[in-house]
Amino acid sequence: MNTSAPQPTRSTALNRSSLSQQAVEELRRRIAGNDLAPGQRLDEAALAGDLGISRTPLREALKVLSAEGLVEIRPRRGCYVAEIVPADLEEIFPIMALLEGEVAREAALRVSAADLKRLDQLHASLERHAADGDVDRYYEVNYVFHDALQGIAGNRWLQHVIGDLRKLLKLSRHRSLRLEGRLEESLGEHRALMQALHQRDGDGAERIMKGHLLAQLAALQRLMRGLSA
Amino acid sequence: MNTSAPQPTRSTALNRSSLSQQAVEELRRRIAGNDLAPGQRLDEAALAGDLGISRTPLREALKVLSAEGLVEIRPRRGCYVAEIVPADLEEIFPIMALLEGEVAREAALRVSAADLKRLDQLHASLERHAADGDVDRYYEVNYVFHDALQGIAGNRWLQHVIGDLRKLLKLSRHRSLRLEGRLEESLGEHRALMQALHQRDGDGAERIMKGHLLAQLAALQRLMRGLSA
DNA sequence: ATACGGTATTTTGTATACAAGCTAGCCACA
DNA sequence: TGTGGCTAGCTTGTATACAAAATACCGTAT
Known part of the structure; x- marks a missing residue:
């Protein structure tokens, strides 16, 4: 998962886990670090592009985060970073x-x-x-x-x-x-x-x-x- | 989601939610009802076929169930119904x-x-x-x-x-x-x-x-x- | 006969193509 | 001028095609 240019050979150090798993971890980081702010809408295509992966593993990651309560998936409406009031x-x-x-x-x-x-x-x-x-x-x-x-x-x-x-x-x-x-x-x-x-x-x-x-x-x-x- | 023949028009009463959501519910039922026994391996293609859906929504459903602890996903090895000892x-x-x-x-x-x-x-x-x-x-x-x-x-x-x-x-x-x-x-x-x-x-x-x-x-x-x- | 290695097959993981629903903007009409 | 409905596009949801890894099977050598 690159954070800059489209990866040429996907060579990042140790590629032990699946892209969806890496996406879960990266998104957890971004949410915890407020790079993704509570309430913010997550556009799948844009986010997938940003992570350098396709929508399939990204959507699997979002399901996991949803189960954890970190994001809320509103069917057919989009995915939003959860807000804790x-x-x-x-x-x-x-x-x-x-x-x-x-x-x-x-x-x-x-x-x-x-x-x-x-x-x-x-x-x-x-x-x-x-x-x-x-x-x-x-x-x-x-x-x-x-x-x-x-x-x-x-x-x-x-x-x-x-x-x-x-x-x-x-x-x-x-x-x-x-x-x-x-x-x-x-x-x-x-x-x-x-x-x-x-x-x-x-x-x-x-x-x-x-x-x-x-x-x-x-x-x-x-x-x-x-x-x- | 049919449990018998391949659906002709997918007309089952109220199809309000997504297939992945329906798959989550159906799998929860099957696990709770012991139709899927603890420790059993879940073959994605076979299970998807059985549910009458493709692997994509099924895999999303399995991610959710994994987060709930009902199944265990072993990367590259397959998905297994969790065992409670x-x-x-x-x-x-x-x-x-x-x-x-x-x-x-x-x-x-x-x-x-x-x-x-x-x-x-x-x-x-x-x-x-x-x-x-x-x-x-x-x-x-x-x-x-x-x-x-x-x-x-x-x-x-x-x-x-x-x-x-x-x-x-x-x-x-x-x-x-x-x-x-x-x-x-x-x-x-x-x-x-x-x-x-x-x-x-x-x-x-x-x-x-x-x-x-x-x-x-x-x-x-x-x-x-x-x-x- | 058994153990090891290589190949074939199966199965998972990912990308892409396609379908369907939602949103927004525009035009018609009151 | 405001409201309603329609259309175009954009986004999500699903299916399928492809890549890569794991498993199983078979043959060979000891």
């Missing part, structure tokens, strides 16, 4: 709180010494990026941390469901951590979580993680109120 | 317990008098089918009941996530209610739930619903142990 966030975050809370509980009960060491390292990295005010890296490491926790919890379907919802949340490009004081709050919640994990306190870890997610929602709501005011 | 059930049911528990909690807090009337009717229907030993209709009404509760709870994304997981559970053609005494147990749990709903007891409804789902899992496990022994 505040009302959606208010519904999704409580679900995430439940699910991630369960992850935290299970992780606290199953965590090994080696796991704790790795989590401590990630947490230290979070502290460092926070101190530097490097919000982007904080987000990155934060993601890795939550992912690691899911791995420890060990429920693959739970991981799957959380992953689906997280993809959706990426649609709303809100960076609540840029809110005054939220970064410190978040860090504090992470510290408390680490403590609960060290103590293998399942109830505590669940409670803290739920609170962490709901605090994120509250911060987002403050942010959105601020923008609309 | 006991280990999967042990992961999925606890998630369902969480989610449906939340539904029960929210529903208990928001339920209106009219809602309660309708739920009472559904519950009465459950009691009747149980008394008749009509397990199939019990399952049907039970589904409608849970669906109604989700409507009352009002979280559309929660509904969506639960729906996704339920589709998966259909893959394992579990009929735990056929287990000795499980039908009566289930009925008892439903009675307790109705009481909690009438009392608008969110905590109680959540606890009962969680227990209901986990009891289903336990029954399934007894059933599976029985089969393998």
Whole structure:
């Protein structure tokens, strides 16, 4: 899949997967990166041309993205990038709180010494990026941390469901951590979580993680109120 | 989409949706009905011929089903009906317990008098089918009941996530209610739930619903142990 | 007899051609 | 001048043709 001229021999590095699969990944990137804005209509011919593929694999990719909720296919009308409105966030975050809370509980009960060491390292990295005010890296490491926790919890379907919802949340490009004081709050919640994990306190870890997610929602709501005011 | 001869004019009643959409629905039916057995390989050309459509819309349908987890597409190797093993059930049911528990909690807090009337009717229907030993209709009404509760709870994304997981559970053609005494147990749990709903007891409804789902899992496990022994 | 390799066939993945529906713009008429 | 319907084009949905990879089959050699 080229992003410039029509490919002469399709030589791009490693062509391991199918074009439709590559299209899914590229479109996910473009949607997450806001190159394709929420609500925007996707013209199949134009997009296929842009990706350097034909409409057939592109349409298969759009079906997948539609199933993920990233685009909405209106039959005979076209395909549109999904929009996540505040009302959606208010519904999704409580679900995430439940699910991630369960992850935290299970992780606290199953965590090994080696796991704790790795989590401590990630947490230290979070502290460092926070101190530097490097919000982007904080987000990155934060993601890795939550992912690691899911791995420890060990429920693959739970991981799957959380992953689906997280993809959706990426649609709303809100960076609540840029809110005054939220970064410190978040860090504090992470510290408390680490403590609960060290103590293998399942109830505590669940409670803290739920609170962490709901605090994120509250911060987002403050942010959105601020923008609309 | 015909299931017999090649269609002459494609005149079947109302052809509102696209062939790929119809194929999704038909394949879902066939998978749920075990016409397509778990693990079975799906030959695109043969299946397309059987559905009376070409491979293009069929492949789009398979992409959708793959995203739902009903089939697994192995690149360049073919498409297979997904298999749900006991280990999967042990992961999925606890998630369902969480989610449906939340539904029960929210529903208990928001339920209106009219809602309660309708739920009472559904519950009465459950009691009747149980008394008749009509397990199939019990399952049907039970589904409608849970669906109604989700409507009352009002979280559309929660509904969506639960729906996704339920589709998966259909893959394992579990009929735990056929287990000795499980039908009566289930009925008892439903009675307790109705009481909690009438009392608008969110905590109680959540606890009962969680227990209901986990009891289903336990029954399934007894059933599976029985089969393998 | 068995294992390895090469060829033929089958099957997936992609492109293109074709059909049908939707949109928009224009003209006629009130 | 505004409204209604018709036509032209543009876009989606489907079928088919083609390319490439995987599988199966067969023959040969050890």
